[in-house]
Amino acid sequence: MCGIVGYAGKSLAAPVLIDSLKKLEYRGYDSAGITVLGSGIETYKSVGKIVNLEAEIPKKLGGNVGIGHTRWATHGRPSTENAHPHNSGKPGKLSIVHNGIIENYLALKEQLIEEGYEFKSETDTEVIVHLLHKHIYGKPEGNEVKCGLLDGLREALKEIEGSYAVATVSSDEPGKLVVAKKDSPLVIGIGNGENFAASDVTAFLAHTRDVIFVDDFETAVLSPEGVEVFNREGDLLNKTVEKIEWDFEAAEKAGYEHFMLKEIHEQVSAIHSTLSGKVSELEGAIYLEELTLGDDEIRKLSRVQILACGTSWHAGLLGKYLIEQIAGIHCDIDICSEYRYRNPVMEGGTLAIAITQSGETADTLAAVREIRSYNCPTLAITNVVGSTITRETDSVLYTRAGPEIGVAATKTFSTQLTLLYLLAVKFSLVRGRSSPDYVKNFITELRKIPGQIQQVLNQKEIIKECAENFAGAKNYFFLGRHLNYPIALEGALKLKEISYVHAEGFAAGELKHGPIALLAEGTPVVAIATRGQTYEKMLSNIKEVKARDATVIAVADSKDTEIGKYADVVLRVPPSDELLAPLLSVVVLQLLAYYTALALDCSIDKPRNLAKSVTVE
Ligand code: M6R
Numbered sequence: 001m002c003g004i005v006g007y008a009g010k011s012l013a014a015p016v017l018i019d020s021l022k023k024l025e026y027r028g029y030d031s032a033g034i035t036v037l038g039s040g041i042e043t044y045k046s047v048g049k050i051v052n053l054e055a056e057i058p059k060k061l062g063g064n065v066g067i068g069h070t071r072w073a074t075h076g077r078p079s080t081e082n083a084h085p086h087n088s089g090k091p092g093k094l095s096i097v098h099n100g101i102i103e104n105y106l107a108l109k110e111q112l113i114e115e116g117y118e119f120k121s122e123t124d125t126e127v128i129v130h131l132l133h134k135h136i137y138g139k140p141e142g143n144e145v146k147c148g149l150l151d152g153l154r155e156a157l158k159e160i161e162g163s164y165a166v167a168t169v170s171s172d173e174p175g176k177l178v179v180a181k182k183d184s185p186l187v188i189g190i191g192n193g194e195n196f197a198a199s200d201v202t203a204f205l206a207h208t209r210d211v212i213f214v215d216d217f218e219t220a221v222l223s224p225e226g227v228e229v230f231n232r233e234g235d236l237l238n239k240t241v242e243k244i245e246w247d248f249e250a251a252e253k254a255g256y257e258h259f260m261l262k263e264i265h266e267q268v269s270a271i272h273s274t275l276s277g278k279v280s281e282l283e284g285a286i287y288l289e290e291l292t293l294g295d296d297e298i299r300k301l302s303r304v305q306i307l308a309c310g311t312s313w314h315a316g317l318l319g320k321y322l323i324e325q326i327a328g329i330h331c332d333i334d335i336c337s338e339y340r341y342r343n344p345v346m347e348g349g350t351l352a353i354a355i356t357q358s359g360e361t362a363d364t365l366a367a368v369r370e371i372r373s374y375n376c377p378t379l380a381i382t383n384v385v386g387s388t389i390t391r392e393t394d395s396v397l398y399t400r401a402g403p404e405i406g407v408a409a410t411k412t413f414s415t416q417l418t419l420l421y422l423l424a425v426k427f428s429l430v431r432g433r434s435s436p437d438y439v440k441n442f443i444t445e446l447r448k449i450p451g452q453i454q455q456v457l458n459q460k461e462i463i464k465e466c467a468e469n470f471a472g473a474k475n476y477f478f479l480g481r482h483l484n485y486p487i488a489l490e491g492a493l494k495l496k497e498i499s500y501v502h503a504e505g506f507a508a509g510e511l512k513h514g515p516i517a518l519l520a521e522g523t524p525v526v527a528i529a530t531r532g533q534t535y536e537k538m539l540s541n542i543k544e545v546k547a548r549d550a551t552v553i554a555v556a557d558s559k560d561t562e563i564g565k566y567a568d569v570v571l572r573v574p575p576s577d578e579l580l581a582p583l584l585s586v587v588v589l590q591l592l593a594y595y596t597a598l599a600l601d602c603s604i605d606k607p608r609n610l611a612k613s614v615t616v617e
């Protein structure tokens with residue numbers, strides 16, 4: 001999740017851009033840069049926070065038009081070369097900033113290199129600026145303008161698959177910047193003799209509250225005099241100018257009361273982003289190019305060892321079930337702080353998978369160092385490009401969820417799960433356990449998940465009401481079987497973390513072996529009872545709970561007409577493939593925890609005693 005900004009006005013562009021980028025730092029800041037149209041294209045870049053960039057920029061840098069970027073790396077490590085803007089032309093003629101992911105960038109890059117374009121970065125973005133150059137100047141050393149910046153950008157974007165919000169400037173068209181959008185946010189700010197573009201309104205809220213939200217496939221030209229927005233066909237549009245009433249803090253959270261709620265909602269786009277470029281429904285194929293294990297090595301695997309902590313451990317537990325059930329490979333999972341000291345027995349043919357949102361968890365890093373001493377291949381699943389774990393493992397799969405600011409993990413959990421589904425199915429395909437047809441169907445169902453999560457989010461008022469009704473409870477229990485067991489654990493952890501209510505997750509079958517003694521009249525018991533192989537057993541467990549006068553809150557699919565006979569409250573998820581239902585149920589539990597904490601007036605984004613990343617043992 002990067003942030004882009006653009007300015008066209010009468011003030012010096014550089015300070016305005018820097019100030020706007022600082023407001024977008026919450027979107028990630030491993031590196032940053034700006035281009036100002038002064039005597040030509042003048043670009044400054046730096047690694048780290050925006051203040052580092054600010055220090056690089058000459059105090060008297062002229063130019064009233066410019067673009068800027070704060071980066072959260074997805075392709076290529078954080079470095080000055082990979083920082084945006086990216087430029088094309090000799091001398092620099094065009095400069096671009098981009099937020100999004102270009103799925104077909106490798107093919108485009110090869111083609112452009114063949115045509116003589118030189119790449120300076122490892123990013124997907126650089127292909128856009130060279131494509132743009134090709135459309136405007138015809139060839140790498142071309143100087144003759146064949147079409148304008150707006151038309152060139154529109155043509156270049158036709159060749160691109162993926163998501164983008166871009167802002168671009170040309171030394172041949174001073175006094176303007178051109179922007180475009182598909183599947184990544186872009187908003188234009190209308191000022192007095194100055195206009196702004198940005199990934200969100202926080203960037204320019206200090207200057208104007210009048211905004212135009214750009215829709216997919218639209219392009220716009222910004223100059224100090226005005227803004228013109230065009231549709232896909234190039235027709236000029238009469239877009240509505242809206243007034244933003246939020247204060248800065250609310251705007252940073254896109255109007256949500258807390259980052260956690262925003263991040264719960266972002267799961268729709270985050271999963272989409274995780275899947276981007278990794279699956280082909282048509283071919284029934286899964287592309288995990290970052291995985292250094294070849295097909296032969298995958299076929300020879302006899303065991304997978306997962307290592308993780310906290311929420312990532314819950315994702316790993318579900319991963320164990322998936323890898324065993326779908327791929328047929330024996331899989332163990334350990335809590336990292338335990339793994340190090342239990343003298344594990346290791347054997348050849350083991351793949352170690354470390355799951356860590358931050359990539360910095362001390363226990364996870366130590367466990368990985370331990371398992372590496374057995375010489376087995378290692379794979380990390382993380383959200384943070386350039387984090388320590390990425391330097392400690394042979395391969396890395398990125399969740400691409402964007403920065404997660406709320407201490408309670410939400411979108412990073414569901415995107416970790418998404419990658420584990422892909423890994424299990426990929427292994428199964430390579431090992432001849434699943435056919436391409438199975439994979440096609442699986443991808444079709446997986447692609448439905450973001451839309452189905454949106455349906456769950458649409459019911460948040462019902463979940464809120466349920467949370468408020470039970471907010472006074474002293475103890476909460478969460479039950480699940482099979483794939484819903486890790487989700488029960490995660491639901492309980494979320495509630496504990498942010499509402500400080502005692503909550504325990506259990507494998508529903510274990511209840512009768514002890515924990516059932518804790519049940520009292522009215523104790524809320526959340527039973528995850530989506531349709532699947534253990535559904536009937538789950539109904540029996542619900543009856544056991546009801547017989548002790550506890551109150552059952554069931555999570556069930558919307559077509560289930562039976563569950564209402566046993567449960568006191570039913571929270572619904574859309575019917576889905578049994579294997580994928582955890583991705584929906586967990587959203588219900590995240591919302592239940594969130595609204596409970598809200599009702600109890602807790603510090604949701606920064607719960608007491610907790611840190612986002614635990615870098616000590
Ligand atoms: O960054 P990691 O995924 O390695 O972090 C592991 C745990 O510390 C983390 O999941 C923690 O449990 C969260 N607060 C969960 O919401």
